[in-house]
Amino acid sequence: MSQADKPIPRSITQFYDTRLEAYDEMYAGEGQLQPHWQALMQELDHLGREGLERRHREAQRLLRENGVTFNIYDGLSGTSRPWQLDPIPLFISAEEWSVIEAGLVQRAELLNLILADIYGPQTLIKDGLLPPDLIFGHLGFQRACVGLNPPGDRPLILCSSNLARGPDGRMWVIDDRTQTPSGAGYALENRMVMTRIAPALFRDCHVKRLAGFFQPLRDRLARLAPQNREDPHIVVLTPGPYSPSYFEHAYLANYLGYTLVQGDDLSVRDGRVWLKSLEGLHQVDVILRRVDDAYCDPLELRKDSRLGVTGLLQSARLGHVAIANPIGSCVLENPGLLAFLPKISRHVLNEELKLPSVATWWCGQANERNFVLENLDKLVIKPIHRRHDYRAIFGAQLTVAEQAELRSSILHHPHLYTGQEMVSFSTAPSFVDGWVEPRHAVLRSFQVAGEDGYIAMPGGLTRISPQSGELVVSNRAGGLSKDAWVLSNEPVEYVSLWRQPGNDQVLKFRTDPLPSRDADNLFWAGRYVERAEGVARLLRAIFLLRRELRDADGEVPKPYQHSLLRSLTHMTGTYPGFVKEGAESLLQSPQPELHSLLNDVHRAGSLASTLRIFGQVAMTVRDHWPTEIWRIIDAIQQDWDEDEEGPDSGSSRTQDRLDHLIMQLVAFSGLTAESMTREAGWLLLEIGRRLERALGLISLLRATLVPEMDSVAKRQLMETVLVICDSLNSFRRRYHSYIQLPTVLEMILMDPHHPRSLAYQLDCLQKYVAELPRPQGTHRLGEDERSILKAYTALRLADAAELSKIEDGEGYRKGLDDLLSAQVDSLWRLSDTMTSNYFSHSQPSQQLSPQQDEDV
């Protein structure tokens, strides 16, 4: 039935259809509403379809504005998709949660003991509780990590299990994540959004808070530090912005107060791990990693890895750095292990396994193998290790030929395969396409090692299947997510993530070091945002002029328009454009070129591409932006892309688009000025911005005011330049109706109090560059300081009246041009010096291979 055909219900819940013939979370059995869903039912009936739709929209808006995405690998282009949140949470009663929680805690404890044993004495193998091939044949078993002895009583810091309710009403474990469990950050973000869109329901239901998980996580990580225990430096190691869950890495780093780094931001020296920062090397004590085991160290693990830190394993071996989870913990991500957990639990914990796992048969054993082969069409076949090409195979969906092929693979390498029972999991009410429908749901739980055992996050990340009846649930497959509400029987206390200092303790102020890569990216974010604004202002002036031209029927002198078009090519670096070969015809009909410079994202230098790059650069340092700034960055991208127009740009709509964009860019600048602390990050952003504004202004002036023009064109150009530089009003106030070149130059070149002037940019640059960290004990000016001093001095010594003159026979203002050209040289020198002094965060590395390929 399409949405339109559905009857308008008086009550949503009355029409809730549980026909999937599975156990439903809301109705444990036919017609029996679970009491803990009662509050939700009332809320849903009260809200109605429209109210629910409103909440859904509100949730998506918040998620989008906060930049919550899940990146999907899509060939080279890597797209990100907004995170999807169902406005209906999954309810779990207090009584039920206590059962699940006990099972999760026990399971984490068990997994931890197995991990410690595999990389230690291996008694489970020798006692016959774990088959050798199941462990030694698993790609996740890292021989380099055996005997490495990670710090702490529980090496497995974090783990995660996917849970679903079986037809018998009990919660089952489908699989476990032990390497770099992801999703806790998404769960947190979901919670933030839910409390915004349904505050009353949240309060009335006594929902347990997630801080109960994050606080022990912070404590545990801090305690892992081998040194600097009072104030350890903890980093989150991410594979980078192209990782599917990069949002989460940045979000958690921000929430927990850690530095977000990539592999080549770190360097091992003297057996210790250091962060390359603006201030120099800074020792790292603990790494919360999101890089997979095999990619963590190209020296000892996968040598083709570009995501890791060379020498990391040795540093961990020496005990100079703690890594959570320890490298090698992927060995537990093995569905074959499920078959052996009950016995191991009895043996090492002397307890029955509290949470059952999905029935699993490991093909490394003869009887189990035969069973799997005989029931191939009834089972889900899973390889024992997860790889990029890993997928669960539903035997029933295979053709005869495919079944034969699978059978042969299993017989060749039996220990690499498992068969699992296909279970029909429970459904939960979900808001899909404007309707409340039952969907299969999987709950991902999170456990962290605490002082006296594991602590489970009260709740977790719930994913629901994208299609009705579909059993596969994953973010990659495009599933939706839900918040999970664990209810409490009494009001829930507020838990703060802040640590409380003792009474007399005075906390030391500390600024985290700024990673060199971030410094580099902030510098370029400043440059791109300013470049976008400069180009947008110039384009706006050009379109305005062209409208006037049309209205006045060609009254505007050509040289005037041509100067502006040429300055556009110079400013955007989109040669040949209006400057070099083919310029004549483009100048005659500039519309296609202007349209391209506005909209063509694939053209380097166009406004669209500059905005795109700005967005990408800003994304790489997203943990530095306060939420409001991130929203503006996001809105800039969204609005520009959404508004793209046909090739007839030049209409008043183009003007509106540019006006809107310029407003947003100015808002970005305003927000950075108001909400970023004046630390290194802000400094770099400002230096980039000021440098770019100076360069943009110079290229505008060289294309417009340097060449000789007749007096009408000159006057119009001066006025337009003032408009582009946002200076016309101030100019009028100051000089009334007289417009002359020396006064124009006075204002936009020389005036150190005018924020659009060249002098103002140089003045700022001089101040900011002086604040950059310098080697101790030297009184010499740095090369960067010299460059800026030279430029500023030359400008201050210049005389506006002199600069305005044209010597006989030269045809252009040579004095002005020489001055501006020397300024450009100095500014480029400044940029190069900064790059080599502060941003050289990564050098290309080379494998020293044993191959004797060339004789010396």
Add this chain to the structure above:
Amino acid sequence: MKYRITHTTTFIYKASAGLCYNEARMLPRGLPYQEVFSASLEIDPLPQDYYERFDYFGNRTVYFSIQQPHDKMVVTAVSEVETGVSPLIEGAETLSWEMARDRLRSDLSDEIVTASQFVLDSSMVTVSDQLLNYAQPSFPPGRPLMEAVNDLMQRIYQEFKYDPEFSTIATPLKEVLAHRSGVCQDFAHLAIGCLRSLGLAARYVSGYIETLPPPGKERLVGADASHAWFSVCLPGFGWLDFDPTNNQLPGDRHMTVAWGRDFADVTPLKGVAFGSGKHKLKVSVDVLPIG
């Protein structure tokens, strides 16, 4: 026999490297039939970091890093060892290959659990039907394992051409098998693959062999090379080495350095250099008998 072994590796970079990290497995292991009097690495320039450990397989492993700009790195391993012949345990001759295979599957003693890892695929050796087919003629039912492996070694020696031009380190076993040629590494990998496809445990051994100069010629210093062979597990009796390149059971003229599942586990020297650009490599090995 007593030997002094000098194994020198020189890397010359295109550009100066600011940092480099290396892992070396060049110091010989001590064994019941091999005494190591001295073994050390000389590294130029001097590394800032230097740590020794035993790896998972018990090989002496050195981690070092150089943290100053350098455009050349020379690593020299100098060792003095005395070799003997590993004694054969009585009764091993009669152990059939099927019994060996079955014991690897059923026994959970330390020895067998350790050995069972050498039955599984490793990064450079993956079992296949081709390998199984090649191995089978040497393994008729009931044949003693030692005799069968000896036969396999002989066939590899006779049917494969020793050809340093053909092989690089990355030559896949499939090609070695198809072209019937390779070098000592390939022959070792080939034999290991054959044995594993039968469910037997086999490991890769790296080391050196004393080479005699042609009659009437002087011994040339540095003209020797690294060598490699394989070892098979006789469950309950230990391991026995075979050298398919020379068709012999290694004796006191073979010097063992390290062992693992394949070459990747025992690479003598590997590393990562930052800023170096491409590099050139020169290796020289000198095996000097010292009485």
